[in-house]
Amino acid sequence: MSKKTLKHLRNEIAPYEKADTKASIWQLVNTFVPFIGLWILAYYSLSISYFLTLLCCVVGAGFLVRIFIIFHDCCHQSFFKNRLANKVVGTITGILTLSPYEQWKHSHSIHHATSSNLNKRGTGDVWVLTVNEYMEASPWKKLAYRLYRNPFVMFILGPIYIFLIDYRFNRKGARKKERNNVYLTNISIVLIVTILCLTIGWKAFLLIQLPIFLISGSLGIWLFYVQHQFEDSYFENQEEWDFVKAALDGSSYYKLPKVLQWITGNIGFHHVHHLSPRVPNYYLEEVHNSNETLQDVTTITLASSLRSLKFRLWDEENKTFVGFKEAKRIMEQKKTNNEFVHGTPENSLK
Numbered sequence: 001m002s003k004k005t006l007k008h009l010r011n012e013i014a015p016y017e018k019a020d021t022k023a024s025i026w027q028l029v030n031t032f033v034p035f036i037g038l039w040i041l042a043y044y045s046l047s048i049s050y051f052l053t054l055l056c057c058v059v060g061a062g063f064l065v066r067i068f069i070i071f072h073d074c075c076h077q078s079f080f081k082n083r084l085a086n087k088v089v090g091t092i093t094g095i096l097t098l099s100p101y102e103q104w105k106h107s108h109s110i111h112h113a114t115s116s117n118l119n120k121r122g123t124g125d126v127w128v129l130t131v132n133e134y135m136e137a138s139p140w141k142k143l144a145y146r147l148y149r150n151p152f153v154m155f156i157l158g159p160i161y162i163f164l165i166d167y168r169f170n171r172k173g174a175r176k177k178e179r180n181n182v183y184l185t186n187i188s189i190v191l192i193v194t195i196l197c198l199t200i201g202w203k204a205f206l207l208i209q210l211p212i213f214l215i216s217g218s219l220g221i222w223l224f225y226v227q228h229q230f231e232d233s234y235f236e237n238q239e240e241w242d243f244v245k246a247a248l249d250g251s252s253y254y255k256l257p258k259v260l261q262w263i264t265g266n267i268g269f270h271h272v273h274h275l276s277p278r279v280p281n282y283y284l285e286e287v288h289n290s291n292e293t294l295q296d297v298t299t300i301t302l303a304s305s306l307r308s309l310k311f312r313l314w315d316e317e318n319k320t321f322v323g324f325k326e327a328k329r330i331m332e333q334k335k336t337n338n339e340f341v342h343g344t345p346e347n348s349l350k
Contacts, residue, residue: 009275009293016287017278019081027282028089031070035063042208043200054211061215062263068097068220069265069281075105076277091181095188098163098213102181103171112277115228116250118316119238126225128235130314131327146324149312154225159217219264226305227252227270230298231321235314247274253288253299260302261285271297 042056073079074090087101094101111124121128127148134142147153168186170179196205234250236242254268261268269284272294279287288294300308311321315330322330 009291012291013272013276013279013287016280016283017078017276019079019280020282021080023282024079024280027070031063031066035060035067038063039208039212043204046204046207050207053207057208057211058215061212061219064097064212064216065219065223066263066265067093068099068216069267071097071099071101071104072108072267073265073281075101075108078278078280091184095185095192097216098185098189099167100178100182100185102178103167103174106174106178107171112274115274116234116236116246117238117241118235118314119241126229128229128314130235130316131322131330132316134313134324134327135331151309155218155221156214159214159221162221163213163217223254223264223267226300226308227254227268229308229311229321230300230305231307231311232298232319233314233321235316235319244275247271248294248297250274251297253295253297254305255299255301257302 038056038060042053042060045052045056070079071090071093074086074093077083077086079089080086090101090105094104107124109124114120114123115125118130127145129137129145134145137145168182170182174182193205196209228251230252232249233252234245236245248271251270251274253271256264256268265281266284267273267281269288272279272284272287273281275294276287308321310323312323313321313327315322315327318330
């Protein structure tokens with residue numbers, strides 16, 4: 001992309017990088033009211049049919065994902081113009097989604113600054129190994145990586161570990177503000193759970209909140225995973241890495257049905273978000289539709305996104321994701337080629 005095109009792109013996006021207070025408040029209303037209402041309906045439906053309860057929980061999980069998108073925008077300081085408003089709403093939505101605001105804001109900002117950079121992996125991203133790294137890894141590291149990339153571990157056990165366990169602790173080197181926010185989040189979660197258990201009973205609480213948590217957690221991890229783990233994604237070493245290419249080529253446009261697009265807060269326009277994190281979620285589609293360059297990116301659908309489940313390793317030479325079997329074939333081919341090249345001079349003397 002030329003400097004002229006980039007400058008033009010930035011000028012076109014700039015007007016959308018300011019939050020609309022009315023739009024933000026309305027999003028809080030149309031997200032929190034249905035979520036609370038569905039939780040209450042789920043409770044009263046327990047005496048009728050647990051099938052109805054589960055139905056309420058499934059829809060409620062969708063609204064919890066939407067709450068997380070609001071939390072996500074607050075971490076980027078894009079949901080409100082006022083920094084304090086972002087912090088307050090971000091902390092509240094963080095409590096509901098079991099995600100400490102200051103800690104998550106820190107790790108996610110690193111993710112945006114290093115996304116698709118092979119030399120700066122490890123913070124706020126999905127663990128990705130290249131084909132060469134995997135083949136040179138120890139048996140234990142290979143096993144750990146295979147387990148990590150297993151769909152059951154990543155989308156079922158993963159959310160349980162991340163949201164229930166990992167986020168309860170401060171990271172090493174965290175500043176006082178961040179540590180205190182983790183403590184506040186943890187204490188608030190305990191108080192809310194205690195009040196609800198004392199009010200409706202711990203069995204009713206678990207029958208409702210557990211499926212909401214599991215479904216929303218799995219959906220959240222899936223959305224994050226699928227928008228960076230697609231076949232022709234973008235990964236480069238530091239010397240060749242480019243922020244704009246990482247945003248436009250390393251993040252996909254996840255084209256979802258309108259209902260799912262709304263419930264997920266337009267996060268499917270992930271390329272726009274990575275290019276300009278200061279754009280509120282309710283402007284992402286408009287930005288995408290207003291620029292041809294932004295429309296000319298990798299587009300994945302619900303059906304095509306399922307193929308990402310077979311992607312395991314990044315092939316640096318062919319610039320694509322491959323599975324373990326394909327990676328093994330690639331390495332065997334390399335070995336054969338090397339033996340042929342090195343064996344040619346010797347054979348030619350015979």
